[in-house]
Amino acid sequence: MGAGGKKRGDILEDVGVYMREGPGKRFIEPRLLFLLRSAPAHGYELIRRMEEVPLPGPLPDTGAVYRALRRMEEEGLVSSRWADAAAGPRRKVYRITPRGRRRLQVWAEAIRGRVMLLQRFLELCSSGEERG
């Protein structure tokens, strides 16, 4: 449509992208942003608290979580610092950034769109039943 198309930054905040989830994407990113939105946390804790997040899909594997956190840090959605633990090995504590908060809002918007679509689907499904 418009001359030149979208710039990179626009695409990154494009609701459509998050509605689609990209190829094969689970909800790992919104899960992590959701948990970090209220308080910083390290990976292990995020993994333990993962089931608190009401999103569909299986709980992501630990490897996927750590890799997602590093990718999200590269993208500027979270920042991290090493911290000593009262006991056990050091922890890498992640904190959500303003960009991460914006991304979570984009996810929420996309999910609102999903819900509307899915509800239309369900309506059409049940209206078309009328006996087997």
Add this chain to the structure above:
Amino acid sequence: MGAGGKKRGDILEDVGVYMREGPGKRFIEPRLLFLLRSAPAHGYELIRRMEEVPLPGPLPDTGAVYRALRRMEEEGLVSSRWADAAAGPRRKVYRITPRGRRRLQVWAEAIRGRVMLLQRFLELCSSGEERG
């Protein structure tokens, strides 16, 4: 938990499986079952009508559609027969089976569960906003 666990047939109709969608799965199967539920159709027609289905995700690629139809026939969700066209090459016309209708109902149930989860997520997101 229960002795023996689930039998194969049970797993195939387990709502949880469809709520998760499996790794990387789009909504190709429910899209096709939804379109076929009202009338038989051949692959090319299903591809053209794909955007009628209110489900999230990009419209599936033609290759994915034909492969999905064949896989679904193996699974007994659809049956097919070759038919002459008024013009152009022969068509493989797919028809939904009783098993396919049941599968679509399982999908609908799973999607109802998804919607409930997603709505809880949205509520928690907006209740936790309280200013940027």
Add this chain to the structure above:
DNA sequence: TAATATATATGTCATTGACATATATATTAA
């Protein structure tokens, strides 16, 4: 005979994430 629309199908490849394993620290039990 060339191009286009219709129609089905396969080849190939990158992405994703599941599963397994590696590495390291601290605590507790033997």
Add this chain to the structure above:
DNA sequence: TTAATATATATGTCAATGACATATATATTA
């Protein structure tokens, strides 16, 4: 001292999925 366990982060490897490109074939139109 050693072994086992909980905590904590990270990498290796592989199968599944589907995106993109292409192949094959028929019929119509230019």
